Amino acid sequence: MASFAHPLSALTADEILLCSKLIRANFESPQSLRFKGISLQEPSKEDVSLFELSGVVPARRAWINYYIAGTRFFYESIANLGERRVESNIMVPAGLHGPTDDNEILQVEKLTLADPGVQEEIKKLELPPGAVVVCDPWIWGADAADEDERKYQCYMYMRAARNSEHLDSNHYAHPLPFSPVFDTVTMKVTRIEHVPTGCDFETKPTGPVRITEPNEYIPELNDLRTDLKPLVITQPQGPSFVQEGDVLKWQKWSFRLTFNYREGMVLHQVSYDGRPLFYRISLSDMSVPYGDPRPPFHKKQAFDLGDTGAGIMANDLKLGCDCLGAIAYVDGLIADEEGRPLEKSNAVCIHEQDAGLLWKHTNYRTQRAALVRKRELVLQSIITVSNYEYILAFIFDQAGELAYEVRATGILSTQPIDPGVSVPWGTVVHDGVLAAYHQHILSLRIDPEMDGEHRNSLVCEETAPMPLSPETNPYGNGYISQRQVVKTSGGYDLDSKKNRVYIIESSSKVNPVNGQKTAYKIHVPAFQPLLAQENSFHYKRADFADHSIYVTRFRENELFAGGQYTNQNKQTTGVRKWSARKDSVQDEDIVVWVQFGLQHVPRCEDFPVMPAEIIKVALKPVNFFTRNPATDVPPSSQEINQSTLIRSSACRQSCPTQELGPKL
Template structure:
């Protein structure tokens, strides 16, 4: 095994389960909500020599379905030893895939469900779909210490009918999945079940106006892949994949210079704004509660990806701790991206143009009704971009005339206002690990001495010296951005080399102060957090998000207010979209995008793409 960051193999997952079983940690009622690689500390990896031995370790979260007890185990596959066993505290392990059908079975066995359906004229209970949804933490009496899910119901007209068009609104069940019983069943309001179908996959007709677009690379791709290490143009990095985070990128460097040690989406929350008694609790952490990696799609050539594609399969542990393969989980390709640079000079007659291209590393996943694509782009000029593509189906409810918290999207059908908020964890190494961060924003200069005509403007720089100072919000009016620099590495102008984080500055979490979701998803309340690197600080909402209390994750990480100047820094960037659904988003939503860009600023001494050749035709340049 050439790298301690290499992804777990199927054989290693089998060995991990066997070790845990041999140590008496696995019984017939044990399930594996999570099993993944326990990455070594950053300093250890960076100091490692090729010949140094590797201690392959795993982290497993074990849940006993008989008792609800859960624990985290760190084990060494290399040494065949258990290094640590800790009880799970501060929340519950993530939702298991097998709990999805279990919740429907539990709810349908409750006589209150049958009575509620009967009052609404629903007689074929086999056509009722029960959605198992994370419960959050609302201090509801009797829920402390229990593993809870909540359930809303939808109706199908027949087995192939998309049930999201027919919410059975006003009814909600609270389910203890360990005791396998409904602890509370609420029938708040008898609202009409919307009748119109939303079967987007069976259109009445298809247009015949589109001519083929062919994307070809007759000489093959420009990148190489060796043991998950990708090299393309000046870029080099390692592909990773985790059951919780999905795609991870490791040790990104440009022309041999380190930029980012590890990049991932460490958490995301979908926060709904419907305060009704049926739905006030609707807030989902798709990474910490449902696991992005476990929800990943297998991608198809010609549908999900176009061009000269390299696919990576993902090998994960299932709920029984055994390996499962998601084929074509990650798509790698390069694509044209328009003009890189161009100039026609009026004095020399020179006409030069170069085309930009980018490397795309992506994966797509489905969590319940929504689908998300995460696209990392690497550019010829050293820029790094993340674009998130949200699509899928709106979470629906019955339309109530005069309602202020949901949009009317179809006859009798509504969809609540909500937010999709993500948190990128960017473990920075800009020319090394001794980095600093500062806030840059524009500054108007008043008319006066030195600015007689009022045309001047400049920018101001505010160093973010401690963790508490680095909790910041984007501001599009001031063009606020954050520069990560290395004061110990200077460019030819004598300035620290750096990268700038350019946010898209949409609203952060909109829930009120004191709301349960604001305490649990504190990371989403601000666009920027910066911490000193700590290998145990991995997730912005904490290790165990399911039914978690407030204050975990980033608020706890920055409590010590550690210094940030010339330190090993982790930049946490929260971003996302606020969704006021449109009729055009039904019955399936066109892709909506959000994201951010990291751009070099003084990292290079000049434009690093002057050596990019013209695009194979003499018309692209003049001698």
């Protein structure tokens, strides 16, 4: 078996094969198994520390999920790879299910379209010659407390006859009014539902469909602009980052990058200039609840990591398209449904980008400008979850800031609507096409080790006006900052009127300049919490979507804000439940869960493909350094940057080289 580089390194191909072999050995008919996830069972922090201090190698374990095909029996196992044995193998309780995968979705599409009942419904549509029906399987969601079988709700569309030879023609511009229900145990369509197309809950039998104009996004079906000139990014001396196995080093930053089927990119042991900051950071969960109250749309609530997986759905990124400049790629390695290693080529791209000025000051007396351009290191992965794309990126800068950025793009999930009808829970974006309102709510999991200490605190900071006082505030302009340590686990919120922010502090390390504890501040945009009612399945399932911040005491295996199993889960099993323990979180080993998101009220401009919406969480140093840590970044100059002067411009030619200062 191939050796691993570090206890936190992702499973190797040989280790994945060993996992499936160990599981199959427990069954008489091993070919009937369908694997849903194989990934590293991370060793404890103590074991990792012992390995790095003294070289003691911890036990290498893997976490495994699988079904017995053709049944509802779903298992969770732990395998000890060094001892080549299964340590535990338990059946997951009924009603909890594993994620989907590419092959299963394609199989569901094929079997649904071949179903005799579906074919009969298609005949009733009286489609024009050349039109092609497309099936879009959706995770079932939750509808009733006693539902246990894993199912898909299949939404149906049509590729326009005019463009049907183009496999990428936009079928979302032609939604159809019926929806098959598919059972994954029998692998058959169990019933066909009709969807409402008016302004109420009423449905109609399938009849001849009204043909509308196409609305295409692919370039060969659009008239393209002709006045856009090339923008070329070059680094003639190569990039400034260094890769050493899983470890990346760049501009005083050092961290370990791994990849798994559910979270995609995971960062471990993030440090700046040798000072540890975060033990582990990853995108933990995402919920996309839809607002149409009518069946079957009322169930639409995608958990894009728990129901599918950022690693499973990762794109093969293309040079010169998804990432520009001097690019390094990292392949991901996951398991397929047969338990075989599956390489996700170019799953992560790594590159540097210019982000404007990092700092500048002009001394007006001497007219000397000192300035530094901001260089960023970007780790980017892109996932496609049916209709939507998410561009996910960790972004590091030279002043000690680490950000997590999400860009939402792709195509709206659409449904049919009758001509002249409007509804208060969606937008008509094309003739006969309704895009329902929905939210994108994400959770970033941060496991800090601030300044090398595993015991940290979360502090709430607010700014407040000073009371008017002849002695302390005679002019009424004074204001102060106030801090309060969060003492118990729970959910907490922002308040823009108080400029409320949250800060992760070290336990005992202090800044020698002012005596303040070294810390990092969480900059997170305000978002509208989950709008679904508290007694709804939407609310019960999205554990994390009601507060901007959750803080919990660290416990092993509490990695996913929505719980281990989100597919068809109908109750609270994640961070809301864990935080209710009301553990002490002051000067403890804590985990901070940061929620952020988008309220998406679709507009016509979001169709046929959506311009990227950008949201970002930033982690910024607060009294962590004794001064601006980026004062040692070399200054910018025309000699280095080689900008080109447009002769018709009235601007001055370049940054003068004397800005570097006089020679002494």
